[in-house]
Amino acid sequence: MQTVRHSEHTLKTALISKNPALVSQYEKLDAGEKRLMDEAFRPDSDLFGPITLHSQSDWITSHPEAPQDFEEFFSDPYRKIPSPQKHSIYVQCIGLLGNTRSISEEYVKWLKGYCEAFFYGLTVKLLEPVPVSATRCSFRINDNTQNLQIHAGQILKFLKKKKPEDAFCVVGITMIDLYPRDSWNFVFGQASLTDGAGEVGW
Template identity: 85%
Template sequence: MPATKMKTVRHSEQSLRTALISKNPALVSQYEKLDAAERRLMNEAFRPASDLFGPIVLHSQSDWIASHPEPPQGFEEFFSDPSRKTPSREKHSIYIQCIGSLGNTRIISEEYVKWLKGYCEAFFYGLTVKLLEPVPVSATQCAFRVNENTKNLQIHAGHILHFLKKKKPEDAFCIVGVTMIDLYPRDSWNFVFGQASLTDGVGIFSFARYGGDFYSSSYEGKVKAPQRPSSRDYSAFDSYYTPDVTSVLLLRSCKTLTHEIGHIFGLRHCQWLACLMQGSNHLEEADRRPLDLCPICLRKLQCAVGFNIVERYKALVRWIDDDSADTPRGTPKHGPDGNVNLPKPVEAFEEWREWIMKCLAVVQK
């Protein structure tokens, strides 16, 4: 088979500078008022030799940018987007709603959603992240089916969004559902990783396909196809198989969650530099995306949330370092109060931690 020719998406220094700073005098002046150290980091965007922010590399024609032409969004387009929603004093919280179990025991499930909460608090530094009580699939009253290809259960993403919209608390900037059950958006579609409504501030994301054994026989025989899916008999989901919680699964989950919540803030798919906000058509492409934002998207998020970049990076490093004791993965530790603590599996985050330290070194020169 011939090797796929990789293509690098390179923008001129001038177009990257305009995307980051803009040519609008008011936005240029806003940029110049930023902390000098923060500007030093963001200016890495248009330094051709930067080892922090590189160009996007397309591996095949099926990659997102090649197959989804979209107008690029610089800071100015983001800032002046009339439909963009920004957190306010009254609506300052991100809510996470777990649907079904996230792990094969209650303790793993509870710890997993706590790790996701902590990660979101560091990533969207300055906002409050709250957990809602987990609910079974039956509580959502969604349609479901067995996927013809994978033979796995799937739940209807649009119905879940409708359920979340009704549950959205008063102080919520947004509410996002997370599940280990595969999603489909409509009957004609095979599957979707997630779906969000920006106007309603709701999203649903599935981590099912991020487990190492989703496509293998682990699921065979686990699913009894309902005779009539419309009969709303949700017993098929009782003790439904969940993947083993690994460091890679946690990393992929954190990546998807922050990418999709980024959309709710009005960040569109990034086409400037390698960035968390790049679109992805398949898992290999999603895995190639970095965990963090390029300077252009970082400026957008900072404008929406108002964090200090150094404090945000430090919070992300703390999340990686906290609780990741040298206990073998998945071995529960008993705390002094008798509660069980699972060590957070953060091995897959180590390379990213080193990258953040390099960014901190630039900012703290």
């Protein structure tokens, strides 16, 4: 197994910008936020551990992407920013997330709590769960796994239609496999940065 571990210098270069607008924001961080930021640079951090690659088929190895530092992320013209009018993350469950409705609801409560902590300051709201049939998406049976799979791109279109007016984004969650196109075996999730919609398969 290979471990991806970057030096403190590399991390600080990637995460801390000299952009004046960002520098002024760093200065406004409270003690807790500064402590959290410092955790990212500690080699023995419990919060930000190194990434372990188990095989050549791991996503980072098999799907190489150009690196992006925080400055590039901050300056991206397509980056969406919450506003007083659009400050809510909506979660749409598609099908059950467990064997029963009560188990499914428990999972969604955990997910809501996690999102509220991770996306601090945004409100997380739950949409009424819908069955897979309500999405009217194309589906297939995977030749290798024999699992049912639904078309990820068509779920994005479904979510876009369901997106409330005050939504910063809407996220679909499902336990059913996803595929983005016929030539792909599967995909973990898919998102649209312009429409503020995405879905994740568990």
